[in-house]
Amino acid sequence: MEIVTKAYAKLNLTLDVLGRRDDGLHELQMVMQTVSLCDEIKLTIGTGKGLRVKTNLGYLPHDSRNIAAQAAVEFAAAAGIEYEGILIDISKRIPVCAGMGGGSADAAAVLKALNEHYRVGMTADDLCKIGLRLGSDVPFCIVGGTALAEGIGEILTPLPALPHCHIVICKPRFSISTPAVFSKLDCGRIQRRPDTQAVVHAIETGDLNEVARHMYNIFDQVVSAEHREIGELQHIMIENGAIGASMSGTGPSVFGLYDNPEAAKDTVETLRGYNCEVFLSGNIE
Ligand code: C5P
Numbered sequence: 001m002e003i004v005t006k007a008y009a010k011l012n013l014t015l016d017v018l019g020r021r022d023d024g025l026h027e028l029q030m031v032m033q034t035v036s037l038c039d040e041i042k043l044t045i046g047t048g049k050g051l052r053v054k055t056n057l058g059y060l061p062h063d064s065r066n067i068a069a070q071a072a073v074e075f076a077a078a079a080g081i082e083y084e085g086i087l088i089d090i091s092k093r094i095p096v097c098a099g100m101g102g103g104s105a106d107a108a109a110v111l112k113a114l115n116e117h118y119r120v121g122m123t124a125d126d127l128c129k130i131g132l133r134l135g136s137d138v139p140f141c142i143v144g145g146t147a148l149a150e151g152i153g154e155i156l157t158p159l160p161a162l163p164h165c166h167i168v169i170c171k172p173r174f175s176i177s178t179p180a181v182f183s184k185l186d187c188g189r190i191q192r193r194p195d196t197q198a199v200v201h202a203i204e205t206g207d208l209n210e211v212a213r214h215m216y217n218i219f220d221q222v223v224s225a226e227h228r229e230i231g232e233l234q235h236i237m238i239e240n241g242a243i244g245a246s247m248s249g250t251g252p253s254v255f256g257l258y259d260n261p262e263a264a265k266d267t268v269e270t271l272r273g274y275n276c277e278v279f280l281s282g283n284i285e
Contacts, residue, residue, distance in 0.1 A: 001046055005116055007039040007109035008284065009094040009256050010246045011102040011167070014194035015217040017185060025136075025152045026182060031159070031170050031199050033041025034135075034144040035167055037281040040091040041068070041109050045117070047085035054089045057096065060233065064107040067134055071107035072114065074130045079120040089092060095277055097175035099249025112181045128154065137249075148200060159200065161285045163208045166264035168237060169248075171277040172229045181250035184222050190243030191221055212257045223251040233276070240267040249282060 013031040022024050051073065053066045060066060064073060068088050076083060088110065094102035112129045124142060131138030136153030148157040153216040153228035204208035224230045234245035241263025242256030258264040264280060271278045 001044070001117075003045070003113050005041050005043070005109050005113040007041055007064060007090075007094070007102075007105035008034045008141070008144065009105055009281075010038045010137065011035055011169070012099070012217055013162075013215050013241060013246070014196050014199050015219060016194050016196055017054065017182075017218050019187060021152075027148065028136075028153055029196050030153070030197060031146070031150045031203070032140045032149050033146050033162055034141075034284050035169070035281045036051055036284050037094055037100070037169060037279050039106055040096050040108075041106060041113070042089040043072075043084050043110065043113060043117075044087040044089070044113045045085075045088050049085045049087070051083075051085075052087045054087065056090075056091050057093055057106055060090075060092070060096070067103040068106040068110050071110040071131070071138075074133065075111055075114045076202065078126070078130055079114075079118055079122065081118055081120070081238075088186075093150040095171040095253060097177070098253040099153070099176065099247065099251045100169070100171075100253050101141055101249065103139045104131075104135045104137035107131060107134045111138075112142060118140050126220060128156075139237065146203060146283070148196070158216040159203045160206070162203060162283045163206050166243070166258040167210055167255055167281045167283065168264050168267045168271070169253055169257065169281055170233050170237075170271050170274075171253045172227070173231070173275050174227065174252060176251045178222065178250045181219055181222055182187045187217065190248075192216065193218055207257060208257065209243055212242070215244045215246040215257070216224050217249075217251075220247045221251050227252060229276075233274070236270060236274075237267055240270055242267065
């Protein structure tokens with residue numbers, strides 16, 4: 001039995017950290033957006049060969065350490081089912097360790113696909129509860145679209161769809177450790193925060209320019225201090241016609257929003273001369 005599905009990346013239109021909890025995790029406030037850039041996942045159930053993961057990137061874990069495999073294990077435990085062998089074959093296109101929720105998207109897609117296949121009657125809320133145990137972005141990846149995410153990422157308030165736009169995403173050739181970036185953030189010395197309410201209001205009124213103007217990620221100041229590429233890439237995007245540019249998650253992916261498709265294409269061409277992976281994408285509901 002084969003199931004084919006897609007796992008869509010996310011971007012942070014805003015990311016704010018409100019404080020640190022006693023368990024070491026941080027209280028967040030983020031406006032999140034699903035984009036068309038995606039991984040493709042094929043699940044083969046009933047292989048008779050245990051749990052296996054295959055990917056086009058040799059360095060990713062090919063066993064139960066892979067978050068997509070953990071999702072399958074957690075789903076089976078919660079649903080009370082057995083796979084009689086399952087192969088999860090992932091074609092990765094979302095950059096890894098990039099701030100775009102690539103692993104979380106894979107886990108979310110596996111949970112949703114298995115839930116549809118087995119029809120055990122789990123609601124989106126049930127899946128989000130399983131997903132949260134795997135990673136704080138998994139609940140948003142299950143729900144998707146445009147949403148305000150609070151708590152550690154699990155309190156989701158759906159927002160109206162962002163007006164359609166063109167999005168250039170650029171991943172510099174270095175990766176970032178999420179825990180390291182969180183630990184470098186000194187909550188007492190934050191120079192700038194996003195105006196989350198302004199972005200939420202702009203989304204509610206369908207004003208893409210206002211969304212773009214107010215986008216900001218609190219980790220920009222942490223990551224830019226060590227990597228000047230973050231600021232340079234945003235500058236190139238704005239110079240080439242982006243109506244706003246920001247970093248996603250804990251980085252290092254940088255993205256620009258465009259209302260003009262030609263400007264977005266020109267930016268992609270310009271960025272091909274830089275040491276980074278470049279994608280032309282768009283928002284999806
Ligand atoms: O949940 P996720 O796997 O994305 O978290 C990776 C790391 O990011 C955590 O181990 C923690 O160091 C940090 N984090 C945090 N507060 C959150 C989410 C993540 O401190 N709300």
